[in-house]
Amino acid sequence: MIPRPLTALAAATLLFAGCEEERPVDRATREGILLLGNGDEPKALDPHLISSVGDSNIMRALFEGLVTYHPSEDATHAPGVAERWEHNEDYTEWTFHLRDDARWSNGDPVTAGDFVYAYNRILHPDLGSPYASMLHLLENGEEFNKGEIDDFSQVGAKAPDAHTLVCTLREPAPYFPDLVKHTTWLPVHKPTIEKFGNMTDQFTLWQRPGNHVGNGPFMLESWRINGGVKVIPNPHYWDRETVTLNGIVFYPLANNFTEERAFRDGLIHKTYIIPPDLIGYHKAESPEYIKLDPYAGVYFYRCNVTKAPLDNKSLRKALAFAIDRETIVKYVSQAGEQPAYGVVPPTEGGYQPHHGVEFDLDKAKAYLKEAGYESGADVPEFEILINTSESHKAIAAAVQDMWKKHLGIEKVTIANQEWKVFQTTLRELRYQCSRSGWIGDYLDPSTFLTMWRTGDDNNQTGWGNPDFDRLLTEAANQIDPGERFAKFREAEAVLLDELPMIPIYWYTQKYLLDPAVGGWHPLLLDNHPYKHVRLDPSKIPSE
């Protein structure tokens, strides 16, 4: 195994703990370098090829969308490359007016054509983007993505001139400015991409330091495998004055415990997450560092409905009703999460959460009978797949034991895979039951529901239901918010009746934050615009 530099650094710091040496994080604070723990090693630095939260964190530094995130308010749209925007009466046509001074990190102007090029690239079937469905909202976007039409000029994205972008949508989307903040809607620099390959080539050399060109507040300085991604301010960025940081380093620290120790040893400003078993310790010992914020996300177990035994709907229901969610959030995940009895979390702009599943042993046993099993011992062996992590492991062990204790299902095994392998296994439906999570891409119930449409890239269960698809389409064509939410609720009820996914809990954001970091406010989507983040050397704790 390649030793992680940070671990070696941690060991070195432990050695010199007795000396009066400045902690690396305090030196970084003085130098204005933000050090962040960022989960797993990034898959790519290409906004069109990533799908994980950690990777999108890096994208927000390197690229800027038409609209960007506000540092403290979830509902406010901060202008990005677009200075202003307007829409037609029924929210199906949006016109963005791009600012004149937006620049790529090599000095080239950012134009509306760059966005059209980017949309063409991500939607192109040959690229195979894992997240292209985000752009299916564009008129003919889905058809182009599925290869039904070849001519991109039929897709609803036009650049009448260099600074005007017109998006035509297939259905009304009042939340569209929210949507275009997402990584999938980021522009890419055509000359750079095509210098290192064709438009639709995956993982070419353009992502390397020295080659990479972005339009964000920061630009790529270095990327070492397992050593971190470092970004420095982009001198051509239109809002350069707002950026006060001199750099950000994103460290891949997949082991939550290692990351927590790195924080305690003064190696990073912020952890990506905190292991549940250490929350109690930090609440008692260092309450000023620990942050538990609401977070728009749902933690659930995917069931592969194409494989036995979980192709049996009643068995899925039995499993769902035998999970004691209260116990899990209180004693296993421990960060004040809310037990999830539905799919859409209570953070989605006034949408009333569903109560479709619950912990009810009588019903669970009845469903087990209905599934055709006299007792749990008759249920054939199946496997829970998790990505390697202590907290997923703990929850899986607890869930497995609940099924055993409450239903007598003995033959459930747990297997773990590294994150990249895990994602592929899910995509190819080579699993039976799998731990999963979904973080909202924008604040609207649709972000938690559209992924369950038949054949969606992020569905990954093989499940599909025409009623569900129809209800979502009907909801999408509603402009009245009340009617729209009612349709979503109906669709969610269908989903909760068939349970291709078993909800466990609604997330909270849990992390450790150094007091020197300013401008880091709780956000439901946790997408912090780095240009507003400050480091305050006066807040360095004196020993």
Place this chain on the structure above:
Amino acid sequence: MDTISDIEKGSSLGRDAWVRLKKNKMAMFGLWFFVGITLVCFLLPLLPVLPDPNATSPELRSLGPFSEAVANDGTERFYLLGSDNLGRDIFARIVDGGRVSLMVGFIATAVSLLIGVVYGAVAGYVGGRLDSVMMRVVDILYALPFMIIVIILTTFFDNSLWLLFLAIGAVEWLTMSRIVRAQVLSLKEQEFVDAARSLGLSNGQIIFRHIIPNTLGPVIVYTTLTVPAVMRLEAILSFLGLGVQPPNASWGSLVKEGADRMISDPALLIFPSAIFALTLFAFNFLGDGLRDALDVRASKD
């Protein structure tokens, strides 16, 4: 009369060794500890006294040793060494994990012993071109990256414990064969081998009756080093997700889980690592004592 006949009867090599071993207090401690821990790990789970090592009660998490508690569903639980982060019994998990760790240690070492000794003895005794070829094969196998081989094996076959035994055993025999070969090279030039040959014994008989028993000293020492090394390897593989799968435990995975929660729950680290360390000590003392007992010359050096 008795004493004289006793003296006349003489005593076997094994008996001499046992008498000498008994005088070595540390080695005897090692032996009894090893026998004790093996009995506990393999026999105790058969009795109904031990709780299910994978039974969780999250509401009873992180209790101290000797605690009695009632779970939410009304069952009374007694934790001899306390409970872990999911309310599982630490003692039961250590016993259960010990079974896996010791089994990996024994079986993988036995596999490596069998292959390594025979391979090394044949190569050393026959010598010449065959020796060169056999040792180059060992060199080549040495050069293959162990982790990658195991990962490839697990993708081709299912992820099972037997594969783990096989994979570790198949790699660990390389050093053993080199050690045995080096011993045999010097042994085969000695007079007793010439004597055996002049008596008309076949090569096979010479190797198995005369040469291999004389390599026992270094082999035993190396075996005692192999057992803990193998147990450590198992821990590494379990950590990578290739060994023991959750919720099952091995000592390696228990130590790993405990090390992570060191600041919040030190007992999770202390108990399994104390047992693990004691077992490794016991193996080393026992191996040392056995070498002294079996190889009088070496012990007097």
